[in-house]
Amino acid sequence: MNITEQIEDLIGKKASDFEISKLFKIYINDYKDSLPEVFERNQGKDFLVTHTKTLDSIIALMYKTVLRRLFGNYLPMRSSIPIAFIALGSYGREQLCVHSDIDLMIVYEKNEGFNTAAIIEKFLYLAWDAGLKLGHRVHETGDLLQASREDITIKTALMESRLIIGSPFTWSVAQNHLTAIRHDDPKTFILAKIEEATLRRRKFPSSMQPHIKEGVGGLRDSQLLYWIAKTLYGVTSLKELSGTLFSEEQYREYRIALELLFRVRSALHILTGKQQDQLVLDYMPHIARMLGFSDERKLVSRLLEAQWRINNFTQIYVKKMSRLYLNDTSILPALRTGRIRKGFYAVEGILYASYNTPTPNVDTLLEMLVALEDREWQFDSSVLFHFTYTSIKHPLRTKTYALLRKLFERQHLYVHLKLFYDAGILHHLIGAFKKV
Template sequence: MDLNIEIESLLEKDAPDFQISKLLKQAVGEYLQNLEEIFKETQGKAFLVHHTRKIDNFLSIIYKVVLRKMFNEFQPMRNSVPIALVALGSYGREQLCVHSDIDLMIVYKETPGYNIKEIIEKILYIAWDAGFQLGHRVHEVSELPDVAKTDITIKTALIESRFIIGSNFIWMQTERQLRYIRLDDPKTYILAKLAEAESRHEKFPISMEPNIKEGIGGMRDANLVFWIAAVRHGVFKLKELVGRVIDESDYAEYRTALEFIFRVRAALHLSAGKKEDTLRLEHVPGVSTLLGLDSRSPQKAQKELVTRTFHALDTIRKKTSYWRGLLAKPYLYNSGNLALLRSEFIESGIFRCQDTLYARRGMKPKTFLYYLKLMLKEAQNFPLVADASFCHLIDLTEIPKTKGKQLIAAIRQIFYSPYSAKIIETLYRSGKLAQTVTPMKRVMYLPQFDGYHHYPVDIHSIRTLEELDMLSHETLKPLFESLDRDSKAMLKLVALLHDAGKGRIRDHHEVGADLFKVYAKKLGFSEDLIKEGVLLIRYHTRMTKTIHNEDIYDESTISRFAAPLNSRKLLDMLFILTYCDVRAVGEGVYNAFTDRMLKTLYFEASEILEKPYIIDETAKRLRREQALKRAERFKELPKSFQKKILSIESNLFFIKHSVKEILDITEQAIKVEEYSMNISASASEALTIEIFRKVPINLGYLLGKLSHLELVGMEIFKLFDGVKYFVLEFNDTIGPDELPTVEAIVRDSFDMSKRIKLTKPRILPKEIKINCEHSKSYATMQIKTSNQRGLMAYVAHYFDKLGIDIASAVITTRKERVNDFFLIEKNGKFCTNQEKIMRELTEEER
């Protein structure tokens, strides 16, 4: 049944107020429940207008009910009752959102015989009982000018007044007062609102969770332009200034952006189920669904939502910041600055004031190249800051699709400027960054949903470059200053483009490196510098990943980190880039702990780079790892097993074995419970013994028992889960009848109580080299001597006796000579016993 008919029925029955409030509350509730369906049909400003008018309708019903209740059948004409209901704020602008406060003002004129206060109280009580969250004001018409002077916020609300229902006569008197309020002391009002906006922008900067009402480019910025226009020009809609003050195409672009923000805000209120103006990450899925974005790919829809939101906010920011200056110009004039302006005059229409570039509004622009050269010149002497008027002038220029040599040279010079970031920021604020630095095009306004970055990619990239410009770190500043001029410029370009590969299917490190390579070549950087830049972008997250995910006190970690760089200069630049990148993530992300860990990694890597043999070995291992990761057989393994394989410490294991061999060995190792063996031998094939063991093995006993056979090769590698892998290769063949004996010897070698008498080999002192400085974790021992049966058995037996752990060993025999190489863990038993070991293993030369 129609609500008006139901209420009329209750009025005829003289129903109490609470019954009417109850009916209204039910009707309001039903309406709110259907808002999502209404939103799908209308959206944007049309939805807000629809919602505003629906609230108007409910309040009008309440007003009519109260008059019926108060006067019954003697109800006077509406214009005769000296009361008017007036909408304020967003409600007055017809931009009332779902859960926004309903700002209502009741204006009246005290007239004998009307019980005005009782009427007003009854209106408010019924509205409250019906569930309306009213922010209300009650004023006599004559006191409005005095009220407006008490608070700038009240004056702003009154500027946006809109008549709902009541006496037209009272509304006409109210309008006269409002005209006076608009024109009263506009300078004080406008300057106060501009200062308020500045504070608001500091409180709500652009971030990955933007406040679309109070933040930069939000609805408040749009409102501010209207408020200034209203007090200066007396307009009721900003559109009235199009063609007079505001360019038509600018206004169309602005309205499109604002319409999208209206849609987002309404969807945000509906999705959150409450008043919410911050597009928090948890609300993004619900908002994108309500807006009807690509339902086939939720992830793509959410990225589109946030990207479009950032773009719309930036468009509003760009247009309103220029219009603010344009409209407020008469109130910003200060004759005391004339002398300063004359001294800072740059050229006709362009001047500097307090280190900020300004342009005369309305002047015809020159070329983009002209203004870029001007910025380069100014940025040599001070950190360039551009007013919205100068940014607007640049925005009016055209950048040719095919850039000539002069323009390319000027773009290159940006990165040689001491204040590169300021020029880049001006290009961003002018809407020209993506056209100038083309690799940035795909990351403009691109969100980062990783929960780590505080800003979208474009802002983060500019902030990274800014951190490099302002570098003051006590360790890093001297490193940067030690670079040559071209390397500094290259590093600045890397800082800007390090995340340019984001938003693609491929890994952003690789895409970014490819984009940099092409663009840096176009700018004319040398091949050597381009190669360095490619490596820096490819590995720009390597330092942070290493300190957070790996043991930086483990030498293998350090060598794996440093190997791809293989240069102290690249290490220096990577540390600088990492510092700037992390600091640009957000306030407080780079802290004392991060600084300490990065410095530790840097200094440890610096030491490793002084040992080229370790770097070379690690680089070879990393190449084999990459081949392994590409293998389909490896990809099919469980992630936990893949991790175990890649955790094998020995570089030599990866260097010596093919991808297939690595997988064969590790797949057998994962099955080992205590030990397993593979013995291959035939009449034509020499004996080979493979052993996988978790339990201890009496290696000296095993080799001693087999010393009648010529050992020509031995490998020992630690794998994972406590499994050690042994390969013994002999020069002799054995018959099938001897195979059981060999198997029994291998089994017996796991009895640690077994003993065997061994003959001491003849090794000269000069034939043994011990290096306890090989690395922090390992020492090495190399034996180059004549081939002697039982030599390895004796060495292994003695090491077992001392408790020395062989991490890996490679034994090779060529032409009666052996070359035995041992990598030995520094457990305090090897290096402290060097002299004892030499005495035990060698004999004096005769």
């Protein structure tokens, strides 16, 4: 007998709420026990989607059970009941990890014919008693815009909404408000998210024990890209910008890196049985075996490379999408006078570039660096873009070596080496770094 039949049997016997929640609890615990086996068959994003769909089915079944208990044989169509259950955050993106909180929003419309408060209360008690780790919000549809203005965290979560079950009419009304939220003061939202990311990246710098979620090049950086793309373009996936904002090859490399982070984080949660997002030394051998790596060194090497890729991609395209809001118009006259070649500008120790100018070859870029004053330069993300995607042919030309030699004569060589590293070309220009 499957769980739906067991629930019907209990309802027919007029069982208590406790007995029904106990049945759900057993079902959820059995599912959790099966996760290692599910992970062996399906890893990465596929595993997260599978996990999300299972949670969707549990929440939907709980809601149906509550309705059966309340209405008995006089059950109306669910589309008529002005309630919608909406997945938020990583759950909304179908990227929820196994021990993360389930971000759920229940929206409703006031209607004298339905006691929506009783229905929602019954559902929440059932979910809590069954052991679901819910982070929930309850809103009347008309209150969504005001709620989003109270806290940037709320607005961020609402940006990633997905219907699980409920009235399509209520969901349609909610969607209209969610669209209004997306268009509500985008500049303030984007600048706040970038500032939030800057503080987070200082708190969780790159490490030999990588933080998969919060660290530099972690999942939060990936989410920052999505939040800005969603705000500005209304996309449901970054892939929709492939071929316009960035090339398909650039997006493919980014997605491969992101896939490894999904795999490592899911393996960490399954191994530890908790929300563990940092790959500490003690877990490395076991995680390497779970993911099919021959040893932990290869795992960490691949993971650091993946985080480098996500960090590089994020820095370039956050700036490219947000430059309308980030650029200080007061420096425009200085940019004009600080032009050092077509599309490149030096202003007060910072080098800027235009995303629209064709990317020069590596010799042209090196010549530009050699011509700069010997000082501690900062390089804008727009400059990083050109150095990342410049063309480098091997073996290197004699001219390339000569330009590199001139840079090595400088007092402030480090800023140039750091630029090459951030752009992923350091080992292409200086072969010895392939071994580092």
